[in-house]
Amino acid sequence: MPSATIKVFLVHGDAKRLRTDELSNWTGKAVAGPRSELDGVLTRDEAGKSGVYFLSGTDSESGNPAVYIGEAESIRDRLRGHLDKDFWNHVLFFISKDENLTKAHVRYLEGRLIEQAKTDCGCGKAWKMKRGRLLCRDCRHQASVTAGTIFQDSHLPLTVWFRAMWHIANQKHGISALGLQRALGLGSYKTAWAMLHKLRRAMVRPGRDRLRGRVEVDETYWGGREKGTIGRRTEEKALILVAAEEDGDGIGRIRMRRISDLTKPSVHGFIADAVEPGSIVRTDGLNVYRGLEGYTHERQVQRHQSDGEHLLTRVPRAVSLLKRWLLGTHQGAVGQDHLDYYLDEFTFRFNRRKSASRGKLFYRLTQQAVQVDPVPRFSLRRPQHLVGG
16 A cells, blocks of 8 residues: 555644544545534534544443444534434544535445445455355454344344345335235244334434425324323323425425323424424424424414315324324234334335335335344334433
């Protein structure tokens, strides 16, 4: 490798704090710093550009080093979305100084980096072993191409997984666990159920783009009738918040989330995660929506509407399709413990409903299946943590 000069700039004169790195005759630039310096990282101009980033730290369960690799059109916005991850204590990202790094470029780089991190220990070459494993020629480290993906620790061949993913992507209304068991000829219903739930984890792309423009936000409920309850007073039903982009007279993309209560921290937190700041947010007259910061809030009081006028029509349409799907494909047998993942699947399908090729849905699901973290089977049975105030 030819010689090169590295220019390191210590922002605070301390190598352990925020710093930037540049290589001679290279258009790239690196910015790194500890998590405690994140505010300083986010204020830099480089953080507003597209690039790839690394969040490194220690896994809380195993104690082993851990790293999260991602890409973004705006590093700043994406890093803010990772504040809920506790494992990382250091951030490093790369951008291009000539601003020629497009979304396609950073996605390609992210895929290559993830592939190398999962299959290469850094020594160089490896030998192929039985059962698809790789053995490093130098350090003797063993790895698998499925390590670090939702396929990890699965005894099913990848061909069976791909067939399952094709059934999921190819059918407009999806498929139930019983239907998947019959289609694949699996001997166990639990196996089909676990496959579907693991694949639902892959239906949310890490750091996905938020909704923008004019966005309707409203709430709905999932569950049976409750005696003695009126209006929003409920103790047993699941509370779901829905955001829907306006696309002319139609619906653009949507976001859905189950929350624990109808309070400002819960509602405003969902809007902050789902809607790009600066967008126009339209809601009904419920007081919990008051005080939205960073958005233009259009409050539509339902009882003041004129005859023949229908307000917030997009969210009710999306909710109607959701409930029809839950009652049809899944016969309404969806418990609250796993409801969020069914909402993710519905969102994945709805946002790609205009795709002319079902193969693109299969490709996207396959791509995201190797990007999300492994899902141990025992974790599928754990109750979900509700988002609340």
